[in-house]
Amino acid sequence: AQSVTQPDIHITVSEGASLELRCNYSYGATPYLFWYVQSPGQGLQLLLKYFSGDTLVQGIKGFEAEFKRSQSSFNLRKPSVHWSDAAEYFCAVGMDSSYKLIFGSGTRLLVRP
């Protein structure tokens, strides 16, 4: 069955430090992969997506993610975190046949001043 695992429930980083959020997926075919961010009381906003091609994907707000097929991973990175990045981050895999998204359980990012 298709699934997405985000092993870190919470991550705390200092402002200006680098960030990596982990995501592993299980899906038989070529995956469509997404990262969404959710601020308190807000809906989900798409940060970036991978459909095919270059495995390093650039997104909004200075985020990037790298697709590694051999590791079934799609980790999110940012070189320098800003206080406004504090939010919950969700990784998702999209299924080709139905456009259905399966989400991970999320990682809450806390940013220390």
Place this chain on the structure above:
Amino acid sequence: EAGVAQSPRYKIIEKRQSVAFWCNPISGHATLYWYQQILGQGPKLLIQFQNNGVVDDSQLPKDRFSAERLKGVDSTLKIQPAKLEDSAVYLCASSLGVRLGSLVYNEQFFGPGTRLTVL
């Protein structure tokens, strides 16, 4: 461009009562989704519409939940009767849901959600 609209934003009801949520997708988006997001979890798809037809409702508790998308535009999700475990945020999303060349365009745009508390 207007985003996905949802109402109400908050709802508090007692168990066994009924409740309905409304969603208006982005204009021109053929596909509409309802997700349930329980505190501490990722969103879980309840039902997916393509125009006014149901594509996937395998995760919808059909004994108490129902949804419709008349005329293929806005949609209503209803719970009757509500249980304590239905307390969650209900998110609506929409997408174009069309193929562009060899790629499936699958970006979903989310509304702000309705936070339901069942007492």
